[in-house]
Amino acid sequence: MVGSKFLDLSHNIISGIIPKSLEKLQNLKYLNVSFNKLNGEIPSGGPFKNCLSQFFIYNEALCGSSRFSVPACPTPSKHRSNRKKVLVLFILLGIALVFVPSIFVFLWIRYRRGKRAPQQPDSLAFITRERISYYELLQATEALSESNLIGSGSFGSVYKGVLRSGTAIAVKVFNLQLDVASKSFDTECEVLRSLRHRNLVKVITSCSNRDFKALVLEYIPNGSLEKYLYSHNYFLDIFQRLSIMIDVACALEYLHHGCLSPVIHCDLKPKYGLDGLVSTKCDVYSYGIMLLETFTRRRPNEFEGDLSLKQYVSYSIPEAVMDVVNVNLVTSMGNRYQKELDLVASIMKVALDCCAESPAGRTNMKDVVGMLQMMKIQLLAF
Structure with missing residues (x-):
């Protein structure tokens, strides 16, 4: 992608901001992101100096230079910010004056009732107020x-x-x-x-x-990934498989990095861990095996002897990727064929990095999400 001169991402329902890092792609001559759901500031350096305004039309909330025919980005006002803080403070004080006495009354009533009611031997713990017996x-x-x-x-x-x-x-x-x-x-x-x-x-x-x-x-009605991988009634192409695995990676990234303390899923299928210690690195290993299975359509438990799915793939990457990839997954001709083959080899490399023998050598889910999302953009540009 670094050497590409033309990049057309229009009509792809892409959301979020335009990465400022794209300013570094000096060889990029044409970039079209119209008809998406992008927001935030349009970069102004590098290839963006020569971009036309029609390359950014029909997005949700882009802003920046007037030459792109978009509104100027808002600048934070210190005075307005202070006024908002004072207003929020008064609202919170008003809420506290109204509700704090009510809460004390409610807790007192519950305390009185709790002293009169006998303790139940069978408990019901509910995450929400909805009760299901x-x-x-x-x-x-x-x-x-x-x-x-x-x-x-x-x-x-x-x-x-x-x-x-x-x-x-x-x-x-x-x-x-x-x-x-x-x-x-x-x-x-x-x-x-x-x-x-x-x-x-x-x-x-x-x-x-x-x-x-x-x-x-x-209840999620669409069924499991296993159904779509191994049933003869379905076939997932490269884009669909990559999109599914990015969604799984985003969920793990949230569990590992987006919570107050890391949450270990510890139940991805298949569940793998060679170090014997429960940590986020166990999830990373399991995710790597899952990513290999998704693109090879080979179950991790179908190998005999000392051979494993990880070894089966690592022996063939990158030179003989077609020997391990799911049949008919790469069907393009000419230049696109080689690009898709290289892309699948890169995905396999990410999976193998997740499956490193040493937990310390495994990548983290933030990096996995970033790499796979970049590959998805590359796939759209083919």
């Missing part, structure tokens, strides 16, 4: 019928269910025969209270008693 979950999943089984994980199984309201749900039931499963349930409940990301399944509530612990999740 144990019996309603049984009814929704047809008594955890095997026909409703979606899949199994390290600590339990997931079932599809339909509530009386017609809402489809996924119920993750923990295997309480495993001591770690009970601890995992309590940990997940605590962690999931604060997680908010578009690529993470939303938690509706949780249900718990002495003999049953479950999380009630939003």
Whole structure:
């Protein structure tokens, strides 16, 4: 991409800002990002000095130089900022004066009631205020019928269910025969209270008693990645596979770097870890194996002896990438064929970097997201 002179990214529904780093691409003569959802300031250096205004039309909120026919970027006003701070302070004081006494009254009433009510032996812990009873979950999943089984994980199984309201749900039931499963349930409940990301399944509530612990999740109807990889009724092209894996990487980046303290997923399929220690590096390793599986369509457990999926790929990259890549994934002709082949080889290299033997040698999810997103832009430019 560094040596490319023409880059047309128009009509691609790209959001976010235009990276200022593109100013360094001195050889770039033509850049068209019109008809997208970009915002923020248009860079003014490097190739942007010669760009025409029509290359930036029909975006959400671009700003910058008047020669691009966009409004000037707003400049922060210290005086306006101070006025806003004072206004917010008065609003917060007003809210406090109204609600703080009410909260004390509410807590006092609850305290009085708690002293009169006997302690329940079976507890229900809910992440939201919506209440779903144990019996309603049984009814929704047809008594955890095997026909409703979606899949199994390290600590339990997931079932599809339909509530009386017609809402489809996924119920993750923990295997309480495993001591770690009970601890995992309590940990997940605590962690999931604060997680908010578009690529993470939303938690509706949780249900718990002495003999049953479950999380009630939003049901995702499109099925698993495994279905799309191994079913003969579906075929994912390079762009679709790369987009899916970028979404997974973004979710892991949020868990590892976007929370107050790192959250370890520890249940990616397949679940791999050679160091024996639970850390974010375990997730990175598992993600790398998942990325290899996505582009080779080879299951990690199908190899015999000392050969592994990681070794199978590393022996063929980059010279013989077609020997390991999913059949018919690269079908282009001429110059585009070689570009797609090189791109897949680069993706495999990222995956192998995630699977380094030493945890310290593995890349982090922030870098993975950045590299894969750049490859996606390259693919669009072919």
